[in-house]
Amino acid sequence: MKRLAFAFACVALLISGNPGRAQDAGAVQRGEYLFNVAGCAGCHTTVQGQQRGPLAAGGRPLATPFGTFYGPNITSDPTHGIGRWSEADFIRALRDGVRPDGAHYFPAFPFTSFTRMTDADMRSLFAYVRTIPAVAQPSRPHDVSFPFNIRFLQFFWKLIFFTRGPFQADPARSAEINRGAYLAEALSHCQECHTPRNFLGGLRGSMAYAGTRDGPEGGRVPNVTPDRATGIGGWAAGDLEEFLASGLTPDGDSAGGAMGEVISSSTGRMTAEDRRALVAYMRSLRPVENNLRQRPGS
Ligand code: HEC
Ligand code: HEC
Known part of the structure; x- marks a missing residue:
């Protein structure tokens, strides 16, 4: 009787326990x-x-x-x-x-x-x-x-x-762009560094991804919107994909500091499919002109 109960217990474990652990x-x-x-x-x-x-x-x-x-x-x-x-x-x-x-x-x-x-x-x-x-x-x-x-x-x-989530997919856009938006906005929080803030530390929505002189550690964070003159509108999709995988820019520089870390811990470890989705989303952003190389008035 005891042995039977034990056998039953084993079977029960096999049925219920294993799929749970898997x-x-x-x-x-x-x-x-x-x-x-x-x-x-x-x-x-x-x-x-x-x-x-x-x-x-x-x-x-x-x-x-x-x-x-x-x-x-x-x-x-x-x-x-x-x-x-x-x-x-x-x-x-x-x-x-x-x-x-x-x-x-x-x-x-x-x-x-x-x-x-x-x-x-x-x-x-x-x-x-x-x-x-x-x-x-x-x-x-x-x-x-x-x-x-x-x-x-x-x-x-x-x-x-603060706008509480979760992320809402935009049915007017492709599944790939929505996945890219989710990666950029919900997970990799690209805007936390690439979007300028107001004096209370809130993100300035109209300047999304347009870069800032007051990034983390007080450094300059580039404009990554597809603006041709001041952003990365001149980069091909393959350039951006390469950069997010390896940190190499089209002119042979390599990303340092905060972005180097984003690449080694985050975008460089994404599946190729996720990285392509992120690139598709970045390239679909509204171009914003924001020249960070020049001081205002100089
Ligand atoms: C940009 C830096 C940064 C990143 C990236 C970050 N955190 Fe944090 N996290 C913080 C800081 C700073 C605090 C403390 C906030 C406070 O004290 O109000 C915190 C607090 C927390 C807390 C609360 C801990 C407690 O004792 O109350 C949890 C949980 C947490 N983070 C989890 C995560 C997870 C999971 C991720 C990745 C999805 C993450 N964090 C990414 C900076 C970060
Ligand atoms: C912790 C802050 C931080 C986060 C988060 C961050 N970046 Fe960056 N990013 C930077 C900095 C700083 C640079 C400039 C690096 C340099 O000059 O070496 C940069 C550079 C770049 C560049 C190169 C632009 C150029 O003109 O050279 C691209 C593209 C970029 N980031 C995209 C992204 C994307 C996409 C994400 C989200 C997956 C992201 N970044 C998240 C700080 C950040």
């Missing part, structure tokens, strides 16, 4: 792809010279005009990381920019882009993040000046500048 493995794999394409490691992992700190254990400084933010520890450590979070907590952080205790995140965390992810992608991402080894390293407090350091004020910022 599904989990698929989600973890998809989640890892999304984690790379979205560049999560970049802000949540320290780098010292060539040396990378433990994955997602936090501490990476992000200089902004408002001060320096530090990506927190998002490993599964129950005290210093997000080990006690439920999937719903995680989805709420990305979708609404809200902490499990209800406090608002600063937009240095690009939840303003991640909000556009689908629920399914957020769930896969969470499945992967949970597999990252826990690291007991406290998150470093942000070093941001008053009044931008007040979490409560983010509530008002969000009322003005």
Whole structure:
């Protein structure tokens, strides 16, 4: 009798347990792809010279005009990381920019882009993040000046500048362009660097992708709209694809700094199909004239 019960239990496990695990493995794999394409490691992992700190254990400084933010520890450590979070907590952080205790995140965390992810992608991402080894390293407090350091004020910022997702495909455009838009806007958050901001740090929609002199780390970020004179309207589709894969520009330069990192962690690791979709979307953008090489009035 006991043996029969054991056999039944084994069969039940085979039927119910295995497909479940197979599904989990698929989600973890998809989640890892999304984690790379979205560049999560970049802000949540320290780098010292060539040396990378433990994955997602936090501490990476992000200089902004408002001060320096530090990506927190998002490993599964129950005290210093997000080990006690439920999937719903995680989805709420990305979708609404809200902490499990209800406090608002600063937009240095690009939840303003991640909000556009689908629920399914957020769930896969969470499945992967949970597999990252826990690291007991406290998150470093942000070093941001008053009044931008007040979490409560983010509530008002969000009322003005935050549009909650998810991404809505445009039925008037091809599936490829919609996929490219999803990659650029929801995952790889290209606009977070390539679109200029107003004095409150909100993206200036009319200047989408037109570049800025006040990019992250205070550097210039080029205009990547198809404007011929001031953007990349002179690049062929193949040029852009090559650049996003390898970092090589048509005139033989190679991307450095922030973009070098985007290429090595995100666009360079995309499937060829995804990269082509991203290129198709970038080439469909409205050209915006914005000359960044010249100072205004000079
Ligand atoms: C441009 C830098 C940047 C990128 C890219 C980024 N994050 Fe963050 N993230 C931050 C910062 C800064 C905070 C802290 C925000 C705050 O304190 O209000 C944060 C906070 C978080 C939190 C909340 C942690 C906590 O303890 O409350 C989670 C979860 C998170 N990020 C996950 C992710 C995931 C997943 C990705 C990739 C999809 C990602 N982040 C990409 C900068 C980034
Ligand atoms: C973290 C900030 C950041 C993000 C995110 C980012 N970029 Fe960039 N990008 C830059 C910077 C800075 C440069 C200039 C690099 C240089 O001069 O070496 C650049 C350069 C470029 C160029 C070359 C333009 C030229 O005229 O040389 C293209 C094309 C480009 N980015 C496209 C993208 C796309 C597409 C995405 C999203 C997948 C993206 N970038 C995301 C910061 C960023």
